[in-house]
Amino acid sequence: MSQGLLKPGVYFMRGNHACVEGALIAGCRFFAGYPITPSNEVSALMSRRLPQVGGYFIQMEDEIGSIMAVLGAANGGVKAMTATSGPGFSLMMESIGLAAMTETPAVIVDVQRGGPSTGLPTLVGQGDLMQAKWGSHGDYEVVAYLPNSPQEMFDLTIKAFNTAWAYRIPVIVLADQVVGQMIEKVVVPPHEEIEIVERKRPEVPPDMFKPFDSKYLVPPMAVAGEGYRIHVTGLTHDDRGYPTTSHEVSQKLVSRLVRKVRENEKLIGEWEEHQTDDAELVVVAFGITSRSAMRAVREAKREGLKVGLFRPKTAWPFPHWALRKHVERGADILVVEINMGQMVRVVKEHFANLVKIHSMTWAPGTVPPPETILAKIKEVYPR
Amino acid sequence: MSRLELVKRTRTDEIRSLLRTERFPHIWCPGCGIGVALKCYAEAILKSDIPVEKHIIVSGIGCSGRAAGYMRLDGYHVTHGRPIPFAVGLKTARPDLEVTVFSGDGDLLTIGGNHFIHAVRRNDDINVIMINNFTYGMTGGQYSATTPNGARTLTSPYGFIEGTFNVPYMVAALGANFVARWTPLHDRELTRAIQEMFKIDGFAFIEVVSPCLIFGEMNNIPPLEMLKHFRKRCVIDHDADLSKVGLSTDPDQPIVLGNFVRRDRPSYQTRYRELMEKIRGGGGGRG
Structure with a gap:
């Protein structure tokens, strides 16, 4: 395995591994995860590859810790992701709601297995489709990609990062056990031909900056330590990020969170x-x-x-x-x-x-x- | 205006500059200890060599969890029990930041207990200021993992029987690099302890034993009485036998305070960076 990013070329590669290489090319430099079948190949390869490219890997104590560490890293301005399967995906739901509410970009790979409950850890399922959309409480919208090959584990993971960082939303790569574990041809194009999207940065000085400015559909994102001194909360918040129970603000905020995806569905949908x-x-x-x-x-x-x-x-x-x-x-x-x-x-x-x-x-x-x-x-x- | 008054006023202005005063009045009850602890945190930031912009506060849910919203810092108010893993992710990805978790006993040691013990085990390079008010104040005063046995709460109307964490003993046993306990009555000591935390590579922890009106009300202790109670019972002993510093409601038992533990175990983040340098240096990689 090369020390840097995977070079352009034709590879014979496992889906979960293609997902990792795609993520690294997309700029992912932080991964937090917890062991679960059939997504283990993602964390195993991440633990080997991230230190090679100057990134950070951590195996957390559970899936709640994993997704929360991802949200912490993302708020530090570092592209971050986690990978899991059904039971772990269930544990992540509350935090996916936090990501939606705080407009924190994140990529969550769910390599679906048979369910419900512990179900069929080593066998295939596609039963998390509705959970991906409705799993956390309250109203929000996410984007979920449906790869059908190792090639798409590569391509759609890159897209997932781009969409997450363009719209400041959690994006799910809804894979399945077979696509994640099968080995097939994967073509890595020249890196300069791969589109990489970065966050929209604040353009005004800190005293004029509103982190959740509702004049934008997707407000520019300030990250920790940049001097903007922002407040970020899962409570319903105004344009400054301050908690409020104002009916008007709540209506405006929740509408905007869903409009980010609904109004762009034709740009995002594939x-x-x-x-x-x-x-x-x-x-x-x-x-x-x-x-x-x-x-x-x-x-x-x-x-x-x-x-x-x-x-x-x-x-x-x-x-x-x-x-x-x-x-x-x-x-x-x-x-x-x-x-x-x-x-x-x-x-x-x-x-x-x-x-x-x-x-x-x-x-x-x-x-x-x-x-x-x-x-x-x-x-x-x-x- | 005397020179002393001038100094005091300037200091107050500086502390105010670190607070989102436009959000006042805050939600805390008069007599609550959280505000004093927050002031000590602000004071410690001003005295630290780290630029204000690099100080980050992360809070969970509950009365103490509102702290992040009152500090004029990059502040993150996350899900219940989860400020530690959020802080771990942030600090790991951004080693240049000084990340402090400021939250309560219910948030950090009850719902968030699993994250807490593993962050200490890894020796994550974060600071944790835990307000221990023995209860879930915001939801009306239910019992938590730090409620002393026998205490009455909204959900232990006949007295609490589950058992109580001896917090400094547990955190020291888990291997934290810094373990202290103070109260809002000891604001100078608390400020100095927080300054000390900023210098530590690894998990640094302060338990702030705090008066709580909700808890007092249910246990027939009026607010002023509670402060007197604290004054009377507090004993400073930095070398205390931590197995004996568990808290009880017994008015004759001391509340033992101090800077109990100071160790130099390297943090996970430091060890990871060393590993990364070895891997990258050794392999001749680009990336």
Whole structure:
């Protein structure tokens, strides 16, 4: 392994390792985590790589400590992340709310396993989709990416850092056990071709600076020790960061926290489509499930069915505007996911009663095989 | 105006410059010890060689947790029980900052107990000022891990029976580099102890045993009585046997104060930086 950042080239690499190398290229210089399967390869490689690039690694006493250390580092102006899986992700929820409220950028990698509870630590799941959006109390918005390959563990981790630092929000890389642990080709492009986003810095002197100035959708961020002497609190706060119970301020603050993402959903949201142009049935699948669904969709086409694949690369915001085109053409939808029906709820929220929306749920801790998806495609195919 | 008065006034102005006075009146009850401890912290900052901009305060939730909001410093008021891991992340990533956690017994030793013991074990280079008022004052006075046995609280109406942390004994046993205990009645000693903390590489801890009106009310101790109680019972003994300094409600038992422990175990942050230099120097890396 090279001492500095991973050089451009073609590698044969594990998803969790690609995530680490992507993070380092994105500028991550702090990692705090706690052992949990199947994300352990992230912290193991971080502990080796961070000191090599002048960064800081710490294994904390639990996942609450891990995410809080990440928020501390981020408020010190250092790009920081943690990685975990279901149970640890649950423990982090309160602090993810703090990150949203204090507009602290952070990257949280959740390598999903089967659940609920301790569930299936070594097997795959996609049941944290709703938790990623709604897990902490109160109203806020996050962004969650859905990698489906080691290549995307690299690419989307870099994007996660950029989005977190551009919007001052917690961003989740919602991976899964298979994508995290599988080994595949990863292409690292020349570093100068990789877009890296930094925080927007204050442009006024400290006495004029308001750390949560509501005239901005995303206020410039001052970090600890820069002389701005800011107050940062998880309490509802005004433009100066001071706690308040003012109804007007609360309304304005919470609205802004959600508008940061809602008003930019088309800039943030990403998806990919295959043979959807004339599809009469669009299969919606994400993460590792999309790989199996792709095979099923190709097979169906060979058999003469007009079936396409729509793959969200962001769960949140969900790219509903892109899927709408197919709904307006009259295509039915089949959502395939390794949970008991979470993304299908989102699809129904947007398109219920417009077309037929079918759901294939799955919870054995495996990836649904292409033939099973193909059978479901044939079962629900419009005729 | 006499020279002494002038000096005093200038000093007061300097301390005020470190406070967000536009946020006053503060939330603390008259007679509460938190404000005095905060003043001592401000005084220690002024006397330190570290620029004010490099002093960072991190607080959790509760009465003492509001301290971060009243200091004109970069101040972080985080989730309940979690100021220590936040401070650890900040200090690790930014070694140039002087990071002080200022919070209460419920926040740091009850909900936050796990973070506390591991920060001491790692010897994280942070300062921790813990106000011990024996109770959760802000939520009405429930019992905490430092409530003395027998004491009445909102949730121990028949007297507390769980058992109580002997805080300096525990923190010393865990390996902290600096362990002290003072009260708001000992403001000079407390200020000096905080100044001492700033010089220490590693975990530095002060327990500030503080009068609390909520706690007093439930135990039939009027505010003024409580201060007298403190004056009468306090004994300074820097070399005290820490196994015997646990606090009780017994008016005949002393409240033992002092700067108990001063050690030089290198901090996690120092050891990490040494390791990093070795790895980077040895491998000829770029990055």
